[in-house]
Amino acid sequence: MNYKKAQISSQVFIYILAVVILSITMLFGYNMIDRFRKNAEFSTINDFENQIKLSVNELSNEYQSIKREKFILPQKIKYLCIADSNIKHNKNHIISRLALYNPNIISSQLKIILEDSFESNILKNIFLTDSNEIIHSFFINNTQIWEIDAPDCDDFSKDSCNIYFRCFENTNNIEIIFYGAGNKVRIAKDTT
Numbered sequence: 700m701n702y703k704k705a706q707i708s709s710q711v712f713i714y715i716l717a718v719v720i721l722s723i724t725m726l727f728g729y730n731m732i733d734r735f736r737k738n739a740e741f742s743t744i745n746d747f748e749n750q751i752k753l754s755v756n757e758l759s760n761e762y763q764s765i766k767r768e769k770f771i772l773p774q775k776i777k778y779l780c781i782a783d784s785n786i787k788h789n790k791n792h793i794i795s796r797l798a799l800y801n802p803n804i805i806s807s808q809l810k811i812i813l814e815d816s817f818e819s820n821i822l823k824n825i826f827l828t829d830s831n832e833i834i835h836s837f838f839i840n841n842t843q844i845w846e847i848d849a850p851d852c853d854d855f856s857k858d859s860c861n862i863y864f865r866c867f868e869n870t871n872n873i874e875i876i877f878y879g880a881g882n883k884v885r886i887a888k889d890t891t
Contacts, residue, residue, distance in 0.1 A: 740773040744827060744835050747772055751825065752839055754877050754884075759841045761879030767889055770873045775829055778805065779873055780813065780866040781886055782824040784842040789863050790817050796864040805866060806831050828866075845878070845887040861885075 747770050758764050772779065783789045794814055797805075805813075808831045816823060816836075823836040846862045867873045867888060874889035 740775065743771065743773050744776075747827075748825075748835075748837055751875075755839050755842060755886075758877050758879035758884045759882065762881045764879035766877045768875050768877065770875065771871070772827065772869050772873065774869075776827045776834060776869050777830050778826075778828045778866045778868060780805075780826040780828060780864070781842065781844055782817065782826075783844055783861070783863045784824050784838070784840050786817060786822070786824060787820060792863040793817055796862055800866065808832070841883050843880070843883050843885045845885040847876070847887045 750768070750770065754766055754768055758766055770779070782793045786793065794817055797810055797813055797817075800810065805828075809828055812833060813826065816826075816833075822838050824842065825837050825839055826833050827835040843861050844863055844865045846860050846865075865886075865888070867875070876887045876889045878885040878887070
């Protein structure tokens with residue numbers, strides 16, 4: 700009889716030990732998968748930053764050169780928002796343009812964060828955001844934000860088409876046109 704009790708208690712111990720080992724293995728596996736996913740997102744964001752900087756640098760000293768680029772961002776990025784690089788001089792234009800965005804597109808919370816960034820003279824003009832917060836931001840010099848799909852703005856030659864700030868929705872890929880304007884690169888949404 701004692702032999703059976705000992706056998707039952709040792710089997711219970713083995714089952715409990717197996718459950719603990721399985722749980723630890725699953726937790727470790729989940730953490731590794733999550734870490735791989737975060738590294739892949741970071742790598743995609745880093746590749747985007749390098750690619751957009753390269754495009755601007757390539758065209759910043761050219762005149763009337765056009766380059767079209769498609770960018771792929773992680774799904775958690777909802778918007779790519781770009782401001783004119785001359786933030787100090789154009790701060791009021793940038794903030795007034797930001798205020799025009801529908802709260803269904805850019806939340807009030809995100810507007811406050813972006814506006815605060817411009818008001819505090821933090822030198823960042825490229826923002827990758829979700830609906831409520833900035834995920835990643837950085838600065839690219841010599842940029843202007845252009846509207847080419849508005850009336851009388853069908854090319855890059857009219858200074859009145861500078862809109863100072865624009866957000867592009869992340870729909871699997873973001874298509875952007877870069878236009879070399881001598882000492883600046885004009886950035887617009889590719890509508891083709």
